[in-house]
Structure formats: C-alpha cells, structure tokens
Amino acid sequence: MASRKTAAASDKPNISREELLKYYREMLLIRRFEEKAGQLYGMGLIGGFCHLYIGQEAVVVGLEATAKEGDKRITSYRDHGHMLACGMDPKGVMAELTGREGGYSGGKGGSMHMFSKEKHFYGGHGIVGAQVPLGAGLAFADKYRGNDNVTFAYFGDGAANQGQVYETFNMAALWRLPVVFVIENNQYAMGTAQRRSTSSPDIHTRGTAFGIKGEAVDGMDVLAVKAAGERAVAACRAGKGPYILEAMTYRYRGHSMSDPAKYRSREEVQKMRDERDAIEHVRELLLTGAHATDDDLKAIDRDIKAIINEAAEFSKTSPEPDASALWTDVTV
Amino acid sequence: MATEILMPALSPTMEEGTLAKWLVKPGDQVKSGQILAEIETDKATMEFEAVDEGVIEALLVAEGTAGVKVNTPIATVLVEGEAAAPAAAPAPVAAPAPAEKPTPVAAKAAAPVAVVATASPDWPEGTPMKAMTVREALREAMAEEMARDETVYLMGEEVGEYQGAYKISQGLLDQFGPRRVIDTPITEHGFTGIAVGSAFAGLRPILEFMTFNFAMQAIDQIINSAAKTLYMSGGQMGCPIVFRGPNGAAARVGAQHSHDYAAWYAQIPGLKVVMPYSAADAKGLLKTAIRDGNPVIFLENEILYGRSFEVPDLPDFTIPFGKAKIWREGEDVTIVSFGIGMVHAIEAADKLAAEGISAEVIDLRTLRPIDYDTLIASVQKTNRCVTVEEGWPVGSIGNHLSATIMERAFDYLDAPVINCTGKDVPMPYAANLEKLALVTSDEVVAAVKKVTYR
Known part of the structure; x- marks a missing residue:
C-alpha cells in the first residue's frame, strides 16, 4: 500500500486496542453492509434511489464514539451508515431497503427514510438541507428541557x-443550541x-459570520474525527452553542446507484481507495502496533460477513407489508 | 463452489442492458470494489464493481452483448472459504399483529342511502356564555393550553416583545416568559424546520406565521418534514405542531398578502386543517389542535379577529375535528362554507329568508377531516347545494364537495351544485377591483336562485 498522509498512530495518544478494534469493526460493518446493498440493488431487490456510504465510514464512526445516551442524530438520504453506527439493527435497515414489513419503517420509508426513537435517530431526509433546521430543532428540545444532550446534524x-x-x-448561534453541524464534504x-x-471552499469557516466555531478534520481518519468530535461535543455540552465540523471525505461509489460517475476519473477514485482508505488505515494501525494479528482481523471479517448475510436473508424473507398498511400511520 | 455474478440493475427503471466491456478475465484475482465490467443502461455507461473477493472462474456473457436481462448470470467467481462456511439461515420472523383496518379519507362511492348527521351540541345546554372577540378567544386558548402542558411553546415573528403582529399573543410573554414565548428572526424556512424538529423530539410548538403567505417560504418543512414523517417512519415519529396565523385577504394588502391557502393544505394527507369562523370555534378548535398529535394547519382571518361572538364561559372546553356546525336549519337549499366564507353564507341566507327561500347553512370548521355526513344529510333534505369560499375556483374545496355530493347523493340532486369562489385572478389593490375579486353574498344569493330555479 502507498504511504498515507495522515498522522501515524503514535500521534494519537491513549488509543486503546479495544477502541481501535471497535472502530475497525464498525467501519467494516458499514462497508460490507453497503456492498451487499449494492448487490441487492443490482438484483432488483432494492428499488428506487439507493445512496451508498462507502468511503465515508470514518466520519460517522468517529463521531458516534463521542456520543452518550440521549444524544440525537439526523442526516440526509445517505443514511445507512449513520443508522448502523448508532446501533440500529442491520436486519431492520436492510429489510427497509427491500421494502419489507420487517424494515424500520415497515417498508413505507425506503432507503432514504428510516427512524429509530429508541436510538434517537431522526432520519433519513430526502430534501437536501432540510435536516439542518430539523437537527437544530432537536437540539432546541434538549435545551428547552435543560439537559446536556447534543444533536449531530449531518x-x-x-x-x-x-x-x-x-x-x-x-x-x-443566537439561541446557543447544542448542535454539532457535521459537514461531510x-x-x-x-x-x-x-x-x-x-x-469559497472552506465550508467550516462559514459559521464565522454567526460567531460559530468551525474546524476541518481529516474525515478518512477515524481517530482524527473522534478527537475533533470531542472538542465539538464538549463545547455544546458546556452550553457554548453550536459547532461546525467539516469532515474531508470521499465517496467511492456514485451519488446513487444509477450514477455513472463520469464527472471524475477512475484514477482519482482508485488513488483515494489505495492511499486514504479509512478501514485500511485502522487495519494498518492494528497490525503494525501488534494490537491484532491477521487471524484476529479475519475472525472479525467472518463475524461481519455472517451479520450481513443474516441481514440480507432477513430482507429477502420478511414479507411485503400487508395491503392494509397503505392506510395506517397517515395521522396518529 | 462458484458464486454467480448477475447482470445488475443500475437504475430504478433498468430491465436489460448491454455488457459493453469486460475489465477482467478468467483466472484474475478480484477484490471488493474492483471494476469488473462496463455496462450500458438506457441512460448511461456504468462501471460494475465486484462485491466478493475471489478468482474469476468464467465469463458467461461475451462483451458487446446487447439486451442482457437483469439478473442473468454473467460470470462466476470462486470465493475463498465460501463453500466451507455457509451463512446460517435466520429463523423466520413472526409477523407483527395485523394493522388496524384502513380508514379511507376520501368519500366513499356508494349507493344513495340516508345519512344521519350527529348534531350533538358543542357544550351542554344552559352553559353560561360571554361575549368575546376571535382575537381574545385565540389568546385564551393558547394561554390555557400553555398553562396545562409545559411542553407547549409559542414561536414566531413578533409574538413576544411586540405582543403579536395582530396582538393574538398579547400578554403571553409576561405570563410564560421568554423560554416559552420565542421571538424569531424573519426566517420562516429556518424557524419552521427548527419547530418541526423540536416536535419530533416531543415538544408541542405553536408556530405563528405573521400571515400564511409567508409560510410559502417554509412549505417544504410543513409538507415534506411535518406531514409525511409519521408515514415514512411507519408510525414511529409523530409531529405534534400547530401552524397558525391569518390567512386570506385582509383589506387592500395586494396580491402577495391575500392568498387563501385552504384548498392547498386540505389536499395533504398527514395534515389536519382547521378554518374557524366564530370565536367559540376558534377557541375550542385551537385547544383541540394544540392537544392533537399531528401537524395542524390553523387558518385564521384578520377581518374576523375583531368580531365578537358568544363563547361558553367554561374553564375548559374543546371542539372535536371533523364535526361541522349547522348555523341555521333550512329546507330549500344547503349553503356550505367555512372561515370568512361564513360571513357571506349567513348574510346570503338572511337575504334569501326575506324572499321566502329557506337556506340551511353549514360551517365545515375543519377541512381535513371533513364532516361529509352532515353535508350529505343536508343535501338529501334540501336537494340543492351552493358552496362558498374565498379561495380560487380551480381545485377548490367547493370542487371537492361537488364531486363528493355527486358520488354520494346524485339521485337526491335537483340542480347542479354551484361553487361560489374568489375570482381567478391575483388580488388587485384598487378598492373597487378588490371588491370584485372577492366572493360576495349577492353572488351566493344569485347562485341559490339558480339552483332553486327562481
């Protein structure tokens, strides 16, 4: 593998073996899930739009490492990774992709629209940018209630x-809402x-006019994301108001499954995969730091493959929603 | 054991494609993400990536082949360890309890049958009454509900320190403080999204639009976020919020401040839509709206704000949605309206009575849900119907009521239903033109004479 530009593990103090293994596992789960989703889409089992998160895994895994119970998250339509990272069941996510009764929205939402009250995941929104005020509204509710929870608005x-x-x-900024605006660039x-x-390319500086602190972070490095996330979350919990994090990342696949991606070269994508891949990065840290053996990692790979295969199987065998579901959940 | 690679569907509509080019050959080691082939769809040439790692065993479809159906095996790959460790099949999952029976929102197409409307009174007989303006009634409803439920808050432009652009929120800041009465910047799109987000998280915002014309800046958050999320989440994520403010024409405020949105919002499943006429209805329905678990569009009217009505002097009363009010009973024709349209409907009924025509006047009060039964029962009695509203004629509430009456009470009709509406023009400024643009009681009288052949 080509040398990488990101800092070596030695620059990141106090990262335990367990933590590294956890991030490796969580990122790999997202990647394998998305690859399987792409495959099921190709087989016609998933319809409509399907936006894969492959390449961006370090962003959500790094930030979730800073969250505590009661913290909320909301994102756009490229949402599968966020759901898996906050602990939602891969079976329920995959079954929603296939439009089945066992899906998180009972098959009525699809790839772009899933929610979990239990995991404080507020969607899954299909209109570009609409989740940003909604996320601030979630933070408004926490401030109204006087707790110290934060919201991640991706x-x-x-x-x-x-x-x-x-x-x-x-x-x-005016109301000092505890929201971390995460720009996945x-x-x-x-x-x-x-x-x-x-x-102007530095999106993280766009809060300056409002007095919002912002910083850019290497979104291909889960440890860097986590470190920046901790700064952002600490500021929010301390009542200092919102924080902007711009995670510099890259998606390997097209915008959606039907995107031929002719606007960039194959070499550009391959270079990112070869030199900057977030999962390979952690894998290298684990192996060179002698935190894990090849066999340890293979065992994790096998575990994840089993989870994904189980999710895929569930998403094929779960029945389609009953016709009566057409008329339910319009109003409470 | 070899794994088949299938011809992929690479767009929502793709059924077949051309296998333009193979980028691998038998014997090649491939890894996840590696591009295997280029495939032409009806829209574009796409790169097709490997999912499984392994060695290409065979290519089953030659490059250049057109019309390859989706899911046709196009190659086989030998995946390491696949034969050795097949994934365990999951246990079948028990089906959840059957969902509740569907309740169609639209009118049922049915043979003409007698419909009995439930005309129970809104409050007990003998209840003491007091005179109150619509403005006071709305303020009282909010104050009572905010005192009752700590999660209810009021947000909007000038609702706090200014005491409300139309003084509906007068005194609420003093009573409840700035935590619960929140002045916003002039930024409808943003603050509507924030209020909707807080409702997802369990608060119960009352969002005041200075007028509903400005809510167009926020229409995406109202429709796509507030109205659709319960459905998209399979019932998990409700949105208990009230969007309220003046709607429709005031006086001489021109085209951008005079739009009646009743028909727009009434079209949206997932919303409830209320348009009160009297002060008692304004109070009882707003209290119901604040307690409702759904997004409620509450359409007020600036001209009605200052009108006084008798309101029950009760510590707490609510009026249910989906229940029309019969303002006067009559025999010869049904006049159905809502909101400020009721002013013209009642005025017309008075004029008609002087000419010996007995009109039954119905106020729908809520436009989603609509009390179809009360309307149909009335039309089955009078055999004639005129609808009255301030909004534009195309796709109006009156159009929908006409269609419903035709479906459910066709054999009872002695004349076509006539829709009295605002004129099909933007609202002009000139005093005489504005009068012409609005619906009038004289037009309602003329319509009634037409359907009663007088």
Missing part, C-alpha cells in the same frame, strides 16, 4: 449551499465538483 458539501442552513446557523454534490458549485 449534511453534505452540496447542502451547505442551501439558504436554510444559514438561517439555522443564525438561530442556533465528499467533494461532489451529486455530479458537481465542489470547485464548480462553491465560491
């Missing part, structure tokens, strides 16, 4: 150009490269 570099994001920055808004859509 959005992309594309959504960062929506007006409602800045309306939200203003109110979140994967460098492409669907097929439009950031340099073609965005007048």
